[in-house]
Amino acid sequence: AQRVTQPEKLLSVFKGAPVELKCNYSYSGSPELFWYVQYSRQRLQLLLRHISRESIKGFTADLNKGETSFHLKKPFAQEEDSAMYYCALSPGSARQLTFGSGTQLTVLP
């Protein structure tokens, strides 16, 4: 069975500071990893996925298979980054997402 762990429920940083949201997973195969974000009063939306190796809104995430991690990073946090962030995993052979419990990021002015 797969599992996603986000160890920090709450994370606060100051504007302009680097931010890293941690995500660890357990899965025996080769999963697809995602970061979803939910801004206040908005629906859950995809931020980025590892297979695309893209940077969205300045965020990047690298899949580290050795450490089974997929941490989300941004070098300079902005106040508009304040939101709930969920790491999610999809097994290669199935489509449903397994989510972590989320990290509430607050960027202070």
Place this chain on the structure above:
Amino acid sequence: DTGVSQDPRHKITKRGQNVTFRCDPISEHNRLYWYRQTLGQGPEFLTYFQNEAQLEKSRLLSDRFSAERPKGSFSTLEIQRTEQGDSAMYLCASSLGAAGVETQYFGPGTRLLVL
């Protein structure tokens, strides 16, 4: 708005009553998913459809829960004999299943409160 829509947005019911939620996916999306989210947790997978076929069901989906997608378009999720533990946000997502990685687009959710 051409995104995923869900109805109702909020539902309050008494224990033992039946409730039904509706999800309208993005048009032409052939896959539709239901998730449940309780306070402080991430969404948990319940079931998914490819067109009208229900292909996967989580063990969370007890026999009081039933989901349908009769014409491969909208879907309904019914909970019979609701219990207080059913109180949660019920999320629907849709995607266009094709070769490669798909993106699930989420609806706003239906928040259920069972008294």
